[in-house]
Amino acid sequence: MKPPIGRDTRLCMSLAARPGNFGSRFHNRLYERLGLDYVYKAFTTDDLGGAVRGIRALGIRGCAVSMPFKEAVIPLLDALAGSAAAINSVNTIVNDGGRLTGYNTDYSAVRDLLDQAAVDPALPFALRGSGGMAKAVAAALRDRGHRAGTIVARNADAGAALADEYGFAWQAEVTDDAALLINATPIGMTGGDQDALAFPMSLIERCAVAFEVVALPPETPFLRAARAARKVTVAGADVAVLQALEQFVLYTGVRPGADDVAHAAAFARGEID
Structure with a gap:
């Protein structure tokens, strides 16, 4: 008690x-x-x-x-x-x-969930974000052996720096298909851009795995769209x-x-x- x-x-x-x-x-x-x-x-x-x-x-x-x-x-x-x-x-x-x-503790959580979902390190990925959470995700991806990936960030300085640090490419906007889509921004978060999709629907429909880092709400527009498209999903919750x-x-x-x-x-x- x-x-x-x-x-x-x-x-x-x-x-x-x-x-x-x-x-x-x-x-x-x-x-x-x-x-x-x-x-x-x-x-x-x-x-x-x-x-x-x-x-x-x-x-x-x-x-x-x-x-x-x-x-x-x-x-x-x-x-x-x-x-x-x-x-x-x-x-x-x-x-x-x-x-x-x-x-x-974000790093270990992300890595464990990628392992539990058996995400293949050979899958090309697009990681949206360049802040602290994006760093944790990028480090987990690198340490799991992911090599083909792009950091997607509108902040050119932060995005390019993060990409260079972990050996990935950088783009201001996602333009190419990626089998693994990861959102590490506030897009979809309660109180922020909560109705926005982190990635275009066309890319979600063609991906294999959707990883949402936002925890609130438990089901963001990105996660909901990926589940509707029958993709493997990892939830921010x-x-x-x-x-x-x-x-x-x-x-x-x-x-x-x-x-x-x-x-x-x-x-x-x-x-x-």
Whole structure:
């Protein structure tokens, strides 16, 4: 049984431009089921430096980091774990006695899901995006042995730099067919361009695998179109679960069982009460 909130309760949090409820519901439900004296709260901020100083000053145990803070937060930390240093992007901060270390659990989640879907590294891909999440995806693709791919990004500097770093091509707009389509932008996200398709329907109809990184809503226009076209799909909601699970382990030192994770994920998605 979870203890009542008191002076010894440990606080975890998240920082995002558009905070959602998934992380709060997922972590807090696991705290309840496992009887851990923690509480989790989502925040946004216009003062990233002040927020990070608050994590340190108030002894906040951990902080999830989402767009647009994944790269901007790096100079404010004391150290980077290998997962974050390798791609220069942070989605998780762990506070050990005032020392803040950045991690990246997006990378492992993306790689695991590509493996679970048995996506052939020989498939040519188009990855839309050039931010922190796109870096995690590009690194996972490279490390799985994908070689034929294109970074699709309107920001020429960021897109070309990401492509050069991982050995891929770059285009401002997707123009060629790709067997594997991956969206790592806010296109389709709740509160953003939520009605827009990340890729033209003609390309979706000709692809083999559609990978949506956006987690909210659980079914974006891109994912819905790919499923209607009977493509193999990987959902952003699954990315959210796997990366949140690894954050939970980093914060608490406890790895929940599969049943607890499945229950917390279903609760976070609003599928159960």
